[in-house]
Amino acid sequence: MEKTETKQNVVILFAGDSGDGIQLIGAQFTNTNALFGNDVSTFPNFPAEIRAPQGTIPGVSGFQLHFGSVALFTPGDICDVLVVMNAAALKTDLKNLKKGGTIIVNTGGFGPQNLKLANYPVEVNPLLDHSLDQYRVIEIDVTKLTKKALEGSGLGTKEIDRSKNMFVLGFIYWMYNRSLANTIDFIERKFRTQPEFIESNIKILKAGYNYGDITETPMTRYEVKAAPMPKGTYRSITGNHATAMGLISAANKAGLTLFYGSYPITPASDILHELAKHKNFGVKTFQAEDEIAAVTSAIGAAFGGSLGVTASSGPGIALKTEAIGLALMLELPLVICNVQRGGPSTGLPTKTEQADLLQAVYGRNGEAPVPVIAAYSPSDCFYTVYEACRIAIEHMTPVFFLSDGFIANGSEPWQFPHAENLEKINVKYAHNELKEGEKFLPYKRNEKMTRPWAIPGTKGLEHRIGGLEKENETGNISYDPDNHEFMVKLRAARVEKIADFIPLQTIDQGKDKGKLLVIGWGSTYGAIKTAVREALAEEVEVSHIHIKYLNPLPKNIGAILENFEQILIPEMNNGQLIKIIREKFLVDAKGLNKIKGMPFTAGEIKRKISDIINVK
C-alpha cells in the first residue's frame, strides 16, 4: 500500500555511528539528487574523534542534506526526516527534527547495550515508551535484514555489518523515487579491485529499495521535482575541493608551478589530499614537518618564482604568523588558506566558526597588513582562492584566503566555468634591463606600489632580501627612524592600494537604501540570504551585502552604510567584522553572534531582523 506526496523541499539528516558509513550515504544521496536536477545544500557534521567508542554519543556522525525543486541556500534549519542507525544517534539528533517529522529507525541499533551506551536510563526504550508519538516512526531492522540478504555470501560478520548503510540508502532511494544507477556506478568504481564487494553492496542497496515495495506497512513515497536551475552543466563540489581546483587553475592560468606546503590539520587536510592527486598539472605538494616549515617552504618556492601556497586552520595559522610577517617584508606572493574551525587553542577541530578574521587582518607582530578575502559558499571557494592568487601575484604580497569547516565540507551544485573564461593572471618576472653601471633595485615600485619579482637565475639581478627593516628601493638594512616610519606607512598604503583593483561592493538583495542593512561575510551567506529573502517577501525594508574583500574593504562600503538606518552583522563568533566596521566607519552596528560551532539557521537571522524592525 503506498501513496505519493509531492514536496517542494526536504531536509533529511542521516545519523549513526562514525563507523556506519553515514558520510558516504549522505554524499551518495546528495549526488543522486543533484544529478536528478534538485538544488542541494549539505552539512556534514563529524564527531571529534575518528573512532569514538562504538555506539556512544560522542561517536555520532551526521550528514544533513537539503534538496528541493526550488533554489536553496542553506542545508536547512530543521529536519523533515531523521534517519538513525542506533540509539545514540536518536538521542543526539532528535532535537533537530521538526514536530510531526519522520524518523527512520534501524531497530537493530536499539538493543539493551545500544540503549545503555546512549545513556538511556535502565529499562527505557524510546521506541516503546511512546515518547516518539508526535513523530512518524518507520522501524526497520536493518541489521538483521542485511545479515539475511548476505547469508552465504562468504563475507565476514564485520563486512556484512558494514554494508547496512547501503540498505538504508536503497530504502531512501525508494522513498524518494530515485534511480540507483549513480550509486551502482560509484560502487563499481570504488571496489574495482575487490569484486566481491561490488556484488554484495549492490545486492544490499537493491534489498533496501525492494524493502519499500514489499513491506506490508503502509508507506508514503515522495516526489521532489527538479529545480528550475539556470541552464548549463553542473557538478557537485565541496569547499575544500573547490579550493584545490582554484589553486591549480590560478597557477595554470598564471603559468606558474604550484607549490603547496602544508601540515595535516582538520578541516584543511582535504585540500592537500586533493592537490596531491593532480601532479600531472605540475603541482608540487610538500607535507612539511610542521606548520612553520609548511609556510616557510612556500616562501622559499615563491622566492624561486613559483606560486607558493600554504593552508591550515586556526592553531596552525597561529604557528605560521611570524613567517607571514616575513613574506610581507620580503614582498613575495604567498597565499595562506585558513579553513577556520572552533577555537581558541585546539578548540573544536571538527566544528565550524568564523573566529579568525581579526587574526587574519591584525594578528602579527609589528604593523603587518595583509589582504584578506573570504569565500561564502562551497563553490565560491574556487573563485575566492583564485582571486587570492591573483592579488598575491599581481601585488607581490601574502594574501589570506578564509574558508571554514562548514563550507569546506559542505557541498552544492556548481555550474563550473570554462578554463578560457577565467580571468587572466599577469605574471612578470623582472628582466635585466639595467644600463651599464646601474644597480638593480629590488624594492623599486611600479604604479601598483609593487616591487619586481626578480627570481634566482636572472643574470645581473642578484640581490638580497630579508626580514630586517629595509630602505625603500635598495632593500638595504636600515635602522633610520624616519625610514622605518616611512616603510610602515608604505606597507599599509600598498594594501590599501589594492582597493583600486578589486570590484566595488554590490548589494545582494534588497534596495540600496532603507531601514536595515544586514552585513555578512563568509559562510553565513546562505542563512542570511534565505532570511532576508523571506523578510523581503513580507515587505520588510531590509537589504543584504556580503563582503568578500575584508582587507582592504571595497571603496564604496562607507557610501552604502550611509543609506541605512540600522546595521546588523551576524557572525559565527563573538563579534569581529563588527569591530572593523565600527572602527572604520564609526557606525552603531549591531551584532548577532552564534558561537556554538554550528552554522546559523535562517530562522535565527530572520527573528533578529524582525526584532530590530519591530522595535523601531
Next chain:
Amino acid sequence: MSSVEMDKMTAKELVTDQEVRWCPGCGDYSILKQVQTVIPELGLKRENIVFISGIGCSSRFPYYMETFGMHSIHGRATAIASGLKATRPDLSVWIVTGDGDSLSIGGNHLIHLLRRNFDVNILLFNNEIYGLTKGQYSPTSPEGLVTKSTPAGSLDHPFNPLALCMGADATFVARTMDRDPIHLRELLKRAHAHKGTSLLEIYQNCNVFNDGAFEVFTEKATKKVNTLFVAHDKPLVFGQNLEKGIILDGWTPRLVNVADHSINDLWIHDEKDRLKASILVRFFDDSKHTDALPRPFGVFYQENRNTYEDQMSAQVAEAIKSKGKGNLDELLSGRSTWKIS
C-alpha cells in the same frame, strides 16, 4: 678557452657593497673569505647561487655575498631552502646557520631536511654561544658554562651536532674550522660536490662572548695533539709527529702508539661506512682529560641517496606520462556532471 672559463667569476665579484658588521676578529670573516674564494672555482654561474640564512651573527652572511640571498627568520632557513630547491632544482642553494639557529629554534627543520636529502649545502657555524643576543649559552655550550643566562653554570647537556645529523640519516657529514683555511676550502668543495644535503660543521670562534672555545683544536701549540684529520682510505693517525693512532677494538675506539702496531691494525677511514662514521662523530671527549680521544675533522660520512627534489620531479613526470598533461577543463568538470536545459 671554454665559455665557463671566460665567464669565470672572481672572489671580488662576490663581495657586496655592504659593510661587513661582525666584531673585529670574529671567525666569520675567515669563513666568508674562504667561501668567496672557493665559489668561483665550482663552475657555477653567480645568478644560480642562492644563500639563505636564519637569524644570528652568521646569518648576516647572505648580505655579504653578491649572489641571490635571503636573510630570513630564526631557524627557518632550512625549511625555506627546502621549498626553493623543490621547485628550482637548477639552483645551487647554500644555507648559512649557527648552533642556536639550526640546533635550537630550527632543530626540527634541520633533521627533516637531512632525512629528505635535498641537494643543498648547510654551513653550520658552531661557536657554542648566542652571539647576536649578547652571550647566552647555546645548545652546543658545554655543561657548566657560565653565561649571562647561566650565572651558576649551564645545566643543559650539549648536543653533539654531528651525532645528531648521523641519527637523522644525513648523507654528508663533515667538520672543519675557521682557523684552517686550506682545510675549510677543501671541505667547502667536498660539500658542494656531494649530491644531497651536505652538512658541514665549522668551528667558529666568537671572540667576544666565547673566546677560545676551540683553541685547543685551532692553536698551533695544541692543535696536533688534540685533533685528528681524517681522509678516506687513510689510517686514523694524529699527534705531533703522527705518532698516535686509533684502533677499533670491537666497537670501541682505542688510542695507541703507532709504533706498537702494524699500520694494518689501525682504523682505516671509510667515508661510506655508516657504522664507523657514527663512532667517529662520537669522538667528543673533553680535551682536558688525559686519555681523551682527539676531535676529528674532515668528511666522516658520504652516501649517495636519491634527492628529494629529483624524486619529486620524477613523480610529476610520471603523472604526466601516465595521465597526460593536466587539462583544466577536465579538472573543472570532474567525472560526473549533469545538464539542465
